[in-house]
Structure formats: structure tokens, C-alpha cells
Amino acid sequence: LDGTPIVAFAEGDDPDGFEFLETLREVAQDRRDQPDFSILWIDPRDFPGLVPTWEDTFDIDLSRPQLGVVNATDPASSVWLDMEDEEDLPGPEEVLEWLQEVLEGDTGDGEDEDD
Template sequence: MDGIHIVAFAEEADPDGFEFLETLKAVAQDNTENPDLSIIWIDPDDFPLLVPYWEKTFDIDLSAPQIGVVNVTDADSVWMEMDDEEDLPSAEELEDWLEDVLEGEINTEDDDDDDDD
């Protein structure tokens, strides 16, 4: 996935962030044989000055864990929809979403209204 990265934002010190990271680690361990799966984890607490930039650029709320696909060439992104902040995705839901990303069913161009070609 050239120029495309799976990025997870979660605060390790936050109970929801910790739970999300544990789920993410379990999914990553179950998929260690997949050479295409690479997840970048960022703890927003470690970069407080960048939080407003990330929230504006990616149109996300970093007060809760987030995972998405980011195209580094144009900062376009698609983020996993989490229905309820109280209800984080299960390992199975997260794995299904990641499989859809790797198969190209979810990509950063899905939400583009304009034609760049």
C-alpha cells in the first residue's frame, strides 16, 4: 500500500485508549503473517501541540480512540466509524475493517467528490 498508512490514535493512559490498544495488539498478533498489514500507533498525549492539527486535518475527535487509513501524498483519510464512544470495536470488528482496507474495499478515495484525473 504505497503512500497509504493505517494510523491508530489512542491514549495509553486513558482506559478506553488502553482497551482499544489491547484489542489492536491482539488483532496485529493474529495477523503477523500478513506482510501488507502495518499499523502506526500515535499516543496524542505524547504530541499535545499536534492534536489540534490532526483533528482539523483528519476531521476527527482525538478525545476517543480512532483508527483510519491515511494517504500521505494528500493527507486524505477515511476513519473507522465507531457508533458509540462507550462501545469500542471488538477484535472481530477491527479485524474485518482492516481486511476491508487491505482488500481495497475501504480507501481514501471513497469519500472524494471531485475527479482529480
């Protein structure tokens, strides 16, 4: 992972946010043997003045949980987990699979980095 910033936005006291944070805890627990693996959790309610900036910069909706691999030099090219289904948040296996794909260069946009 080499220090790649993985960021999660979720409201800890919201039912969906709590469920998603539990999933991320499970993912982190599974990766505890990898010292470079970490997920930065940000509760948007703690930073209300930054919510519009984050939503504009990353083109995300912070009214729902979000997980992304952030490109620190070009934030607009950061990759965010598609969580369109409001009824079903991703489980630990889906999150891990997505993270592995993104960190290996498969952004899911139909373009490979090798092209």
C-alpha cells in the first residue's frame, strides 16, 4: 500500500455510517499484519465547513458513507467506491476486493494505467 491515502467519510451516529464503520473495522482487522495499511475516518459532522469543499473536490455526496483512495497530487482523480445501492452497503470482502483492484491500478473506469 506504500502509504496510499485511503479515506472514509461516515457519520458515526448514523445507522448507515455505523454499519459502514463496522465493515471498515473488520477490513482493518484483517489487514493488521500490514503496517502500511490504514484508513483515515472522517466524520463529516465534525467538520461542517469543509463538507462543501470535500464534495466539490472529490465529486462525492457526503450524506452517505464514502470510501476512496485519494490522489494527493491530483485530488480530482481520486477513486471512490461506487455505493449507489442505498439499501445495501458493501461488506468487508467487497471493500477489500475493491481496494486491491484500485491499488493495483484498476480504477474500474474501463481504462488501464498501462494503456
